[in-house]
Amino acid sequence: MATPNTPLWEVFIRSRNGLAHKHVGSLHASDATLALQAARDVYTRRGEGLSIWVVPSSAITASDPAEKGMMFEPAESKIYRHPTFYDVPEEVGHM
Amino acid sequence: MYTQALNTSEAEDRNLEDAARAEEFQARIDAEERIEPNDWMPAAYRKTLVRQISQHAHSEIVGMLPEGNWITRAPTLRRKAALLAKVQDECGHGLYLYAAAETLGSSREELVDQMLAGKAKYSSIFNYPTLTWADIGVIGWLVDGAAIMNQIPLCRCSYGPYARAMIRVCKEESFHQRQGYEIMLTLSRGSQEQKAMAQDALNRWWWPVLMMFGPPDRASQHGDTSTKWKIKRFSNDELRQKFVNATVPQAQYLGLTIPDPGMKLNETTGHWEYSAIDWEEFKQVLAGNGPCNRDRMAARRKAHEEGAWVREAAAAYAQKRRQRSAARAA
Numbered sequence: 136m137a138t139p140n141t142p143l144w145e146v147f148i149r150s151r152n153g154l155a156h157k158h159v160g161s162l163h164a165s166d167a168t169l170a171l172q173a174a175r176d177v178y179t180r181r182g183e184g185l186s187i188w189v190v191p192s193s194a195i196t197a198s199d200p201a202e203k204g205m206m207f208e209p210a211e212s213k214i215y216r217h218p219t220f221y222d223v224p225e226e227v228g229h230m
Numbered sequence: 231m232y233t234q235a236l237n238t239s240e241a242e243d244r245n246l247e248d249a250a251r252a253e254e255f256q257a258r259i260d261a262e263e264r265i266e267p268n269d270w271m272p273a274a275y276r277k278t279l280v281r282q283i284s285q286h287a288h289s290e291i292v293g294m295l296p297e298g299n300w301i302t303r304a305p306t307l308r309r310k311a312a313l314l315a316k317v318q319d320e321c322g323h324g325l326y327l328y329a330a331a332e333t334l335g336s337s338r339e340e341l342v343d344q345m346l347a348g349k350a351k352y353s354s355i356f357n358y359p360t361l362t363w364a365d366i367g368v369i370g371w372l373v374d375g376a377a378i379m380n381q382i383p384l385c386r387c388s389y390g391p392y393a394r395a396m397i398r399v400c401k402e403e404s405f406h407q408r409q410g411y412e413i414m415l416t417l418s419r420g421s422q423e424q425k426a427m428a429q430d431a432l433n434r435w436w437w438p439v440l441m442m443f444g445p446p447d448r449a450s451q452h453g454d455t456s457t458k459w460k461i462k463r464f465s466n467d468e469l470r471q472k473f474v475n476a477t478v479p480q481a482q483y484l485g486l487t488i489p490d491p492g493m494k495l496n497e498t499t500g501h502w503e504y505s506a507i508d509w510e511e512f513k514q515v516l517a518g519n520g521p522c523n524r525d526r527m528a529a530r531r532k533a534h535e536e537g538a539w540v541r542e543a544a545a546a547y548a549q550k551r552r553q554r555s556a557a558r559a560a
Binding site: 139140141143160161162163164165166169176177179180185197199201 | 266270288301315318319322325326329332337338339394398402464541544545548549551
């Protein structure tokens with residue numbers, strides 16, 4: 136008999152105070168409580184985290200990589216958003 | 231290595247691809263870009279990766295069996311705790327790898343079912359028995375050592391999720407190899423009997439470990455496309471030679487003899503040249519006729535069947551909770 140599928144979850148871990156939660160991988164669990172426990176066992180066996188988020192994978196909406204050109208074009212052309220665009224005389228020092 | 235059964239040609243898939251997209255894909259690979267799950271990829275690339283990653287995952291899971299055999303008989307509490315942690319890591323590695331394989335569109339359940347049905351392979355090495363405590367030392371030192379040799383280049387594999395999983399795996403494997411070598415060091419500095427036990431384990435595992443790297447380059451049909459796609463960065467023979475060169479001085483330090491009387495150092499190349507490998511034995515083990523193939527499959531099937539009620543109970547509980555919260559909301 137084929138094994139029925141168990142829902143997929145994405146796991147995010149905050150490694151230290153002050154840092155953001157970061158995606159570390161995914162796992163299968165039938166509900167959120169079991170997903171958290173499995174995330175602890177699978178992804179934090181060596182003190183990797185202070186906090187875990189688990190999110191059903193089906194709840195994530197992702198941008199389409201095929202459209203990344205159009206999606207990120209607005210940022211490409213605006214070099215004046217970067218500090219190095221502006222000239223500050225050397226005498227002024229670090230700014 | 232953990233994916234030895236990949237030596238079949240998949241030329242038939244390649245003819246069907248859109249040539250322009252395939253060219254663009256190859257250009258991305260050549261530019262060292264990582265391929266991500268939703269990117270376009272040739273069907274044969276996807277198929278090769280699903281097979282390679284899932285075989286690798288199965289190997290991690292089946293690999294728990296020979297070591298699990300010694301957990302209850304570890305000689306000290308320290309050794310027992312370390313072995314437990316190591317076996318737990320192997321399970322974790324299997325799970326990272328199944329997750330990476332799933333990003334290519336096959337479910338974990340499907341992949342596990344293929345393995346239980348005997349349709350998917352796992353590494354030949356786990357079909358050898360662990361007869362004494364020294365085998366646990368040799369597995370950590372040599373089997374994990376060989377695995378690391380193979381897995382470090384996989385951290386730069388062109389497929390992003392696989393490369394990321396391998397980075398996590400490699401970080402953890404280094405503890406495995408060191409704990410194995412420590413066991414060997416203790417035994418080889420112990421009584422005559424302990425030293426003999428260490429030597430015996432090395433004698434039994436040496437050749438099967440060399441076989442882990444897969445068929446010699448001249449016999450492998452699969453290497454070419456995997457290399458072109460940067461799934462594979464070194465050939466089987468290159469990795470095998472690197473492993474032998476690294477291992478010989480470690481064995482000398484232990485005062486153990488590598489069971490290959492013909493082995494000699496080539497002064498020009500700096501390589502330790504080993505004698506011919508018995509590829510017939512390798513073929514037999516892959517075909518299911520190794521010393522423990524039937525035991526391993528029986529143990530995996532038993533664990534899967536006996537765990538069915540846990541999976542069913544968890545699913546039923548989750549469903550009950552969903553129904554209750556729906557009823558409350560109504």
